[in-house]
Amino acid sequence: MDSEKGDKSADVNQSTVDVKPKKKSGGKKEKPANANKPTANASSNKGKKKETGLGLTNTKDGNFGEWYSEVVVNGEMIEYYEISGCYILRPWTMSIWEMMQTYFDAEIKKMKIKTCYFPLFVSNTVLQKEKDHIEGFAPEVAWVTRSGDSDLEVPIAIRPTSETVMYPYFSKWIRGHRDLPLKLNQWCNVVRWEFSNPTPFIRSREFLWQEGHTAFATKEEADTEVLEILELYRRLYEEYLAVPVVKGKKSEMEKFAGGLYTTSVEAFIPNTGRGVQGATSHCLGQNFAKMFEINFEDEKGEKNMVWQNSWAYSTRTIGVMVMVHGDDKGLVIPPKVAAVQVIVIHVPFKEIDVDKLKNAVQETVKTLCELGIRAEADIRENYSPGWKWSHWEQKGVPLRIDIGPRDIANNQVCVVRRDTGEKINLPMAELGKVKEMLDDVQQNLFNVAKQKRDACVQVTKTWDEFIQALGQKKLILAPWCDEEEVEKEVKLKTKGETGAAKTLCSPFEQPELPEGTLCFASGKPAKKWTYWGRSY
């Protein structure tokens, strides 16, 4: 139920990469980082870029934390909020969130999963029901104790996740086998009051997510759904966000608190050498069913407990996308989730007829929109082309089309790819090719990200190799004995300034494990290949 859960059971003292706002938004008088608007007008449009003071001050390789913070603020995705760990999600973020939601919601509706909405609040009694579960969440639960000037009779918790909110009602609604399966999903906010290293999207005190909760008569049905949902999450990352992920199973230590087993899609950030749990699909087994007495009468009239799943992805997905694709010019948004796929700009030169250029821009946008492309014009006269180039680069728009006097003369436009910087002269009659170009950008973003990720994978078979690879920020694939004590020991031994190493997942696609292979850490016989690394 928890894209961020794995990390929480980890050593809370680990220090992660420092991702702090360059400028806090406390003072209203303070200008935002992107408020440096040029005073230049369109009549002098050359060489403005350097004068504007636009562009990032940090680099992705130089100082990743500062870079990330600058990218999400300058790209107008995030505004830092006065309460630490809470962030304002601006329209540039929400359009991505909505596009993902449209895809995912339609897919789960095909699976006959229905939308519901359960309350934000949960009583202490219910929250405490499943012991392992509450142990995992208790330290970060926010409590409402007062309304107006009056103390509440008993404090009320804000949901950190909704298992305990929902399952008393599952118990009420499920009587017989005909009430099964029960398949619900809600889109909502949840609160986890973390104190360590808040990071926009990746680790925030409030975040948006969907949480699916389902109950079945048999374990087989539950198992099947866990993987169906995980596949949707893989597609979300790979086909929409162009981020390669590994599907696998979490270790006992890293699984969802109170569940039977947890599957996840795991992404990797090469620059920091950290894994990031992308989304999780849990089989809860019958643990919650037992605590909440969710029983049904089967066909033979016998009483049985249901099998349950829960699964979620959150706004964290967007942070992973930014970290993977962003570059020293700013955001890079994959076309499939970009609110603006093509920005069209007029580039005036000397005594050119500006209206003619602007008309050509408008015509181009019209044609592209008719082709089903999300295109917009930027024909503002108070910003120089240089300023606009930098602005839209920072916002990560996949393609830019420049139209200048020479383009008009040649009956063409100049298309600039955000991902490669490549410039292509395209005859106006061939604007239909923009669609293919967008597909190509989408595919290229995925390919490049996958190459980078794959280049980080390091197979290690001994402790020394493991430590060396960890130091080199690798995504480590190692044979493991699958014992909890050993994972604990690895964590303890690697605990340091940049955080302990832990298991990320055991991939479903297992390389061959020759008989006699030993665990890199314990020297005992290895049972499986597992990814290890530091993580968000």
Add this chain to the structure above:
Amino acid sequence: MDSEKGDKSADVNQSTVDVKPKKKSGGKKEKPANANKPTANASSNKGKKKETGLGLTNTKDGNFGEWYSEVVVNGEMIEYYEISGCYILRPWTMSIWEMMQTYFDAEIKKMKIKTCYFPLFVSNTVLQKEKDHIEGFAPEVAWVTRSGDSDLEVPIAIRPTSETVMYPYFSKWIRGHRDLPLKLNQWCNVVRWEFSNPTPFIRSREFLWQEGHTAFATKEEADTEVLEILELYRRLYEEYLAVPVVKGKKSEMEKFAGGLYTTSVEAFIPNTGRGVQGATSHCLGQNFAKMFEINFEDEKGEKNMVWQNSWAYSTRTIGVMVMVHGDDKGLVIPPKVAAVQVIVIHVPFKEIDVDKLKNAVQETVKTLCELGIRAEADIRENYSPGWKWSHWEQKGVPLRIDIGPRDIANNQVCVVRRDTGEKINLPMAELGKVKEMLDDVQQNLFNVAKQKRDACVQVTKTWDEFIQALGQKKLILAPWCDEEEVEKEVKLKTKGETGAAKTLCSPFEQPELPEGTLCFASGKPAKKWTYWGRSY
């Protein structure tokens, strides 16, 4: 910003109609009201209805409060939650909410209003900024004071509405006239910890809504948008929920706390004689701009304050729909927002070939779906037709199609209207007419509701007429001097067990007000016609 605000500034001691759950959902062992499933099977399908124990135990005219509670629970819209004033919104509710959202969100996106998401939490300092505003909301603000076992340094409020959450950032983002208009909307939950008479949808401690927040350079632009949004709200009620509403302006006493003026759409519940504020569109003027220093430099380089609006509709809309259309058989859902517009049932009789009937049902559903109608089959064999009739009536599905042996023989189906109970034999070749029938149900629901509402309108010109009409649960239209003191006095004088009368709105469509007309309450010269009544 507040569909429920008007009421709050009203006398909190007023007792509204008692709307309590018949059965509280505290104990898990307790059966839901709709758990009485028949043991009968399809082979004996006649006269089952009475045996099932299904159907409502309360009537709309007999005991409205109990009836409402029973209807929303039995119709599977609401489940009562263990925390008082919080309700579980079940899929049957959420599908209506999503359909309204699809309509409204597309409309405001056409107006270039963009989606954002601001945090759930707000600091006390910011919340206090606009004095009138906080006075209106302070008594019902929920406060988080603890996380895990630790006390927070300072308590943090949960948003009752987001003016104070957002506007410090409006101040930051808006610099010059080119940053205007700024037009944002968010879909979210808000919390108002009320202690009086929680009622599903109508008055709950947490509810879902959209809140739009916009800033303009001129009052004219703000004024225009207020009415554009109000028109969308009217359409939402009248075209989607088939509920007639009056557009008008709230009195000074009933306007949004801290705003300049408030417009609203007002519905009316004939059975209880109460008005209900359906949705509000506020012009905030420059009050918040002043407090939050939201200034911009205009074309001449001069500093100006922005003009702001905020507007919202909430899940309350659904409660109004239930109250207006529901009848003694249960919910009545208007076709435009019904998740299932047509339910198709097989009605076996004696030795009939059941498979043949079920095939005909499936074929009918297929044809209807291909016509773009939301149709579903109910061919469960473990429920009798009688049980199904009652079940789908309670759920308010607009049309039911029964298919029995005689229908097969005659190559027809039997269509039953939920609104009128009318049964129509329709040749199978003419299933396309179902679309017109749905349109007709939609229109008829609106017409009937309007007739009933209009029949309640009573023009009163004197205090005695007013009191008499109030006792007769009328929607009172009276000439008024528009003085706050007079409204206060009317409230005081009508305060009683069933609640005080107050202004609902001054309708934009004003009847003629002959010169010399006097205020019904003060005897001073009347300035306008105003609707008065008790309200939710």
